[in-house]
Amino acid sequence: MPPILELRGISKAFPGVLANDHVNLALEEGEIHVLLGENGAGKSTLMNILYGLYTPDEGDILIRGQKVEIRNPNDAIARGIGMVHQHFMLIPVLTVTENVMLGVESIKNGLFLDHSSAARRVRQIAQQYGLNVEPNAYVKTLPVGVQQRVEIIKLLYRKADILILDEPTAVLTPQEVDEFFKVIRSLVAQGKSVIFITHKLKEVIAIADRITVLRNGRVVGTTRPDETTEQKLASMMVGREVILRVEKEPACVGEQVLQVEGLSVMDERGNLVVREASFSVCEGQILGVAGVQGNGQTELLQALTGLRAPLSGRVRIMGKDVVGLAAMSQAELWLQLILRWKDGEMRRQILQTLWNNLIGRTVPRRVLQRGVAHVPEDRQKDGLVLSFPVMDNLVLNTYYLAPAARLGILQREVVRAQAMQCVREFDVRTPSLLTPVASLSGGNQQKVIVAREFSRPIQLLIASQPTRGLDVGSIEYIHRRIIEKRDQGCAVLVISSELDEVMGLSDLIAVMYAGQIVATLPADQVTKEEIGLLMAGGQRKEVARASVT
Amino acid sequence: MQASPEKHRVGLVTDVGRIDDGTFNQYAYAGLMRAVQEHDLEVKVVETVASTHYESNVQKLIDEGCAIIVTIGSTKGAAVERMAMRDPAIRFILVDYEPLPESRNVTGLVFAEDQAAFLAGALAGLVTQKDKIGFVGGMDVPPVRKFHRGFEHGLAYTNRRAELVHAYTESFTDLAAGQEAAEELLAQGVDIVFAAAGKSGGSALQAAAQQGAWVIGVDQDAWATVFEKGAAAGADRLLTSAVKRVDQAVYWAVGQAVSGKLEGGVHVFSLANDGVGLAPYHLADPAVSSEARGKILEVTETLRTGKVRTRVGTQGEALVEGFLPRLMAWNWQSVMIPFLAIVTALIIGAVFIAAFDPQVWAAFGTSFFAGLARAWQSIVQAYAALFEGAFGNPARIASGLRIYFDSGDTVLLMRAIRPLTESLRIATPYVFAGLAVALGFRCGLFNIGAEGQYFIGGLASVFVGYSLKGLPWFIHLPLSLGAGMLGGALWAAIAGYLKAKTGAHEVINTIMLNYIAYRLADYLLNVGGPMARPGDQRPISPEIEPSAYLPQFFPADPSNRLNVGLILALLAVVVVYWLLFKTTLGFEIRAVGANPRAARTAGINVSRNFVLAMALSGALAGMTGAHDILGVLHYMPNAFSAGYGFDSIALALLGKSHPVGVLLAALLFGFLRAGAQRMQAPPASVPIDIISVMQALIIIFVAAPELIRLIYQLRAPKETAETVFTRGWGNV
Known part of the structure; x- marks a missing residue:
């Protein structure tokens, strides 16, 4: 019997590069076939070809042994191919059923949408494949894991036999991942075939029937989980030996650098998203904040770096409250100045804040000037000016300081020399210092940020999702650099939704759930499962619930 | 303290190994010695025993005052490049390492491995009998790629x-793995x-050769x-080698360095400069047929001249055929598109000119060809008038020059x-407004x-111009200009402030401020208003004092109104360029413009920055008004309005928001406007x-630009970072 889907010699060129170079791939019926590769290895291009978004320059697509042409996603759907994108394509204000029937609406009496029969089918599909979803629920009210099921139901509703899942686990907690794997297994047990795209090695071994590794647009090899190891797969992906485990000496802890007490923060819609968070980070220590995305980490970080005024609480960096005073209004400051005139230290700080306000020095800048490095969560939106050259991005927050500038005039030569130093020191692969940072790979973009932040004298490093979307090689590099900073006595706060990353890097783990730090535990005394449970609101669930209502 | 580099002292640091080890070290040494003999240099050679000594070896040569230092090996390249930054007087030549193009005193000698390999592959293809090669x-x-x-x-x-x-x-380094791979x-x-x-x-290679493979x-x-010069077993199976001519490269680079001609950055050695090639066939000589030899020579030649390419990129990625032509088309597009836009507009304009000429229609009435001929005639007439109106009649300029030289x-x-001076005069305010x-x-x-800032700028400068009396020009003129700029700046800053504080x-806001500005001018200038000319029935201001006049270039001809404003406009281009690209303020403005979140x-x-940029923008618009007054x-x-408000947007777009681009766009508009006046007059009589x-x-x-690409079938450029003009509504 021919494979249900076969790609033969697929090549696709973009100006200047071959994204796919004679790729062969065969998907057997009822198989989970993992497509593994670093970013830019050509996975997405290949799947977009399969889904009709690109046309291949060369090669054939065969479905059940028959050559087919797929010109657009509608062709793909008609041939039973469905794809769940990494970013869900759901409309939050519609119900599950409405989302599912969108584009293939069933009509009754020639005019009206047939909600009830659609809902019936959704329920039936949900039951058949163990995808527990309420058809009449609004999508915006559903957790991410359930939204993902809705996406899968969408495909099944359209009678897809071949499911392409693009990085499906990126948004899930460890528990949700287990649940998700069960669903996938039940799908294949009932005859569906799955192409599973990922770069997470652990999952590959757990779920795959077969694994195809892509590198530089070529198939490096196809293997089975029982014939390989994570280590081997990593080398296949990267093309050399990689260290998967973060290797580090025990921490050597010193003075407290960052002290957070009772910090509460609101988001722009006025919801209290960080509640009374308290923790501290010491010299030579890495505190990792674990948590599923959207549990207040973003706002916590914004409050710490001065990008968002906290509602209450205190943030002390090297003993000095940088954020709190700055959040006060001018009138409040004057009042405080009069009231606390006697307190010499306080007086000095208030006067300084008044001065900073006067000259328009922003709070983020005051924080940075206290020796804080900030690796933001979204490097392209917050960390870099993409249209600027590498050189300018390397001085994005120090451009005004001597020697990079004198009397308000940029010293291009100095900036150039500093940039060159950074690029070499941090191994940024760029054709030139004047290359716009937009044209670098994600890993190299992150290296630009790391180079910028690490190359100034810092006492505290705040890094959010430092390795999101990066390839194995870059992750290894960035982790090494973070550990290095710690060993130099820097205090480090890492916020990441990758549990493995938090576990590997941290000396101390704080778990965040629903805006609260629900636990702070030494990293060597907890298991992944315990943390996963805490992340999902377990154990101290009741407490968290009570405070939400 | 280290010695200052001595001009003719050259140093060599080997990669781990000795200078006679038969690897790059030996070749580099040979090349260096050739250069040394030719140029009569003094040599210091340090052999690296362990890779950890590498940097200190380089430092040793620096301390000994070498003016040129050659190092071998790519792994320590970045470290050497860093050391080089500290000693800009010393020239570093790094074999097999690619420094940044910005490096001034570091030259990397890299080799077109792909070309050597291509030749080897070509040979293998000719020699193989099983059609299977490893x-x-x-x-x-x-x-390696x-x-x-x-x-x-x-x-x-x-x-x-x-x-x-x-x-x-x-x-x-793993010998066993090599043997395994061969087997x-x-x-x-x-x-x-x-x-x-x-x-x-x-x-x-040894394993394969011993088993009888080439x-x-x-x-x-x-x-x-x-194969130890043929001593090792299997030497007779060595077909050839794809070699990098390190000796050639080092010899060349040292020679250039001595004569001070060596440039920093990457220098590629390829077939074109004998930097790579195939080694002799040695014992395999009889096995290579004369056709094969001929074919290899032919391939070498085609590669050398670039007729055939290896289709391999610098990182070893496969390149698509025709990449270079495509790349060139892409680089040209930023210039090509405005140019083609102008050409296209002229062509469509020609259609309009013909279509609106009643005589063309009349001629079409008699016969189709008469119509075409008449259309052609009227288009040529119109554009000739446009040209003459913009630049002047070349013949008349020539004869004018002749008379000037003959009689003074x-x-x-x-x-x-x-016409030329008039074009420039019209272009002057466009420059300010566009900027x-x-x-x-x-x-x-x-x-x-x-537009509104232009009004306010005009009002402020005219007020200072007529109300202050008895000042010398060098005080009055700058004061009036300054008042115009300040007026525009404050007016625009209102909108900037509202945006910064409330997100409006x-x-x-600027549209609304325009209306306020118009009505304010109405109130002030209307007959009997605070700034109206006393005793005049027209809604105009009093005449300004001559001490506030912008001096004219040709005072002898008062009707020629080209004035010093042109110089100010050119100055403004330079100042805006300098401000945007050379100062920290400009850095901030651009960062905020390109990505406000990252800037924050x-x-x-x-x-x-919103307030400041708005104020600076307003100052330039105010300057436009001051110039006209x-x-x-x-x-x-x-x-007062001359429609600058909207033309200025067009100018900024056309000039891609770059000061020089704006200058060119303003000149274009000036020429078009001036030419249009001539076109309007008979015989062209075009509206x-x-x-x-x-x-x-x-x-x-x-x-x-998609339209232009569609018309001229240009390829869309690769996704690049475009200048951000402005953001959508309410995103910021």
Whole structure:
């Protein structure tokens, strides 16, 4: 019997590069076939070809042994191919059923949408494949894991036999991942075939029937989980030996650098998203904040770096409250100045804040000037000016300081020399210092940020999702650099939704759930499962619930 | 303290190994010695024993005062590059390392491995009998990839049937892995093995040769290294080697350095400069047929001249055929699109000119060809008038010049160049106005209120111009100009402040401020108003004092209104350029414009920059008004508007928000406007509105480059970072 889907010699060129170079791939019926590769290895291009978004320059697509042409996603759907994108394509204000029937609406009496029969089918599909979803629920009210099921139901509703899942686990907690794997297994047990795209090695071994590794647009090899190891797969992906485990000496802890007490923060819609968070980070220590995305980490970080005024609480960096005073209004400051005139230290700080306000020095800048490095969560939106050259991005927050500038005039030569130093020191692969940072790979973009932040004298490093979307090689590099900073006595706060990353890097783990730090535990005394449970609101669930209502 | 570098002292640091070890070290040394003899230099050589000594060895040579230092090996390149930054007086020559193009005193000598491999592949394709060839790679790093792909493409070039199989040892030193890889390939039935895997590759070659396969080495002639000058077993199976001529490269680079001609950055050695090639066939000589030799020479030649390319990129990636032409088309597009936009607008304008000429229709009435002929005639007439109106009649300028040189009489010359000066006069305010909007765009602000700021600037400068009396010009003129700029700046800053504090969109605010400005001018200038000219029935201001006039270039001819404003406009271009690209303020403005979130995260005060950029933009718009008052009109009428508000947006778009681009766009508009006046007059008699239509078309085409690409079938450029003009509504 021919494979249900076969790609033969697929090549696709973009100006200047071959994204796919004679790729062969065969998907057997009822198989989970993992497509593994670093970013830019050509996975997405290949799947977009399969889904009709690109046309291949060369090669054939065969479905059940028959050559087919797929010109657009509608062709793909008609041939039973469905794809769940990494970013869900759901409309939050519609119900599950409405989302599912969108584009293939069933009509009754020639005019009206047939909600009830659609809902019936959704329920039936949900039951058949163990995808527990309420058809009449609004999508915006559903957790991410359930939204993902809705996406899968969408495909099944359209009678897809071949499911392409693009990085499906990126948004899930460890528990949700287990649940998700069960669903996938039940799908294949009932005859569906799955192409599973990922770069997470652990999952590959757990779920795959077969694994195809892509590198530089070529198939490096196809293997089975029982014939390989994570280590081997990593080398296949990267093309050399990689260290998967973060290797580090025990921490050597010193003075407290960052002290957070009772910090509460609101988001722009006025919801209290960080509640009374308290923790501290010491010299030579890495505190990792674990948590599923959207549990207040973003706002916590914004409050710490001065990008968002906290509602209450205190943030002390090297003993000095940088954020709190700055959040006060001018009138409040004057009042405080009069009231606390006697307190010499306080007086000095208030006067300084008044001065900073006067000259328009922003709070983020005051924080940075206290020796804080900030690796933001979204490097392209917050960390870099993409249209600027590498050189300018390397001085994005120090451009005004001597020697990079004198009397308000940029010293291009100095900036150039500093940039060159950074690029070499941090191994940024760029054709030139004047290359716009937009044209670098994600890993190299992150290296630009790391180079910028690490190359100034810092006492505290705040890094959010430092390795999101990066390839194995870059992750290894960035982790090494973070550990290095710690060993130099820097205090480090890492916020990441990758549990493995938090576990590997941290000396101390704080778990965040629903805006609260629900636990702070030494990293060597907890298991992944315990943390996963805490992340999902377990154990101290009741407490968290009570405070939400 | 270290000695200052001595001019003729040259140092060499080897990669781990000795200078006679048959590897790059030996070749580099040989090349260096050739240069040394030729140029009579003093040499210091340090052999590196362990890789940890490398940097201190380089430092040793620096301390000993070498003026030129040659180092070998890519792994420590970055470290040497860093050291080089500290000693800009010393020239560093790094073999096999690619420094940044910005390096001034570091020259990297790199080799077109792909070309050497391509030749080797071509040879393999000719020699093989089983049509199956093996490649042994070390690790998947760029140089190895270049060998691999180059070999693959060369093989395919001479032998379409041949198949290439590969094995990677994942090491450059593991001898056993090399042997294993060779055996694995031989088991698959290959009859030629090409290895690029360092020592590991050497062992692969030996293993394969001993089993009777042909082998091909890399980097140096494997005859001397792997097969110990023929002494090792299997030497008779060495076909050739794909060599990098390190000796050539070092010899050349040192020679250039001595004569001070060596430039920093990467220098590539390829077939074109004898930097790579194939080693002699040695004992395999009889096995290579004369046809094969001929074919290899031919391939060498075609590669050398670039007729055939290896299709391998610098990182060893496969390149698509025709990449270079495509790249060139892409680089040209930023210039081509405005140019094509203008051409297209002229063509469409021609259609309009013909269509609106009643005589053309009449001629069509008699016969189709008469119609065409008449249309052609009227188009030529119109554009000739446009040209003459913009630049003057060349014949008259020539005769004017002749008379001037003969008799010193300038009257005719002045009259002949009058269209040109008039174009420049019209272009002057366009420069200011265009710069105003462009500066706003750079900060992500859409200043649609240049018109209102122009009014306020005019009002302020005219007030200072007529109300202050008895001042010397060098005080009065700058004061009036300053008042105009300040007026515009404050007016625009209102919108900037509102945006910064409340998020109110500047487009709305500036439009509203425009209306306020118009009505304010109404109130002030209307008969009997506070700024109206006493005793006059027209709504105009009093005449300004001559001490506030912008001096004219040709005082002898008062009707020629070209004035010092042009110089100020050129100055403004320079100042805006300097401000945007050379100062920290400009850095902030551009950062805020390109990515306000990242700017805020980096500690830049986004609000302040909004206000400042708006004020600067307004100052330039105010300057436009001041120019028109002080340089041209010398009073302010109520109906002051000249439509700069919207033209300025067009100018900024056309100039891609770059000061120089704006200058060129303003000149274009000046020429079009001035030319249009001549076009309007008989015999062309084309309505002046045609020019507005053409300006609009140019803008449409520049703003929608897809249209131009569609018309001229240009390829869309690769996704690049475009200048952000402004952000959508309410996002900021």
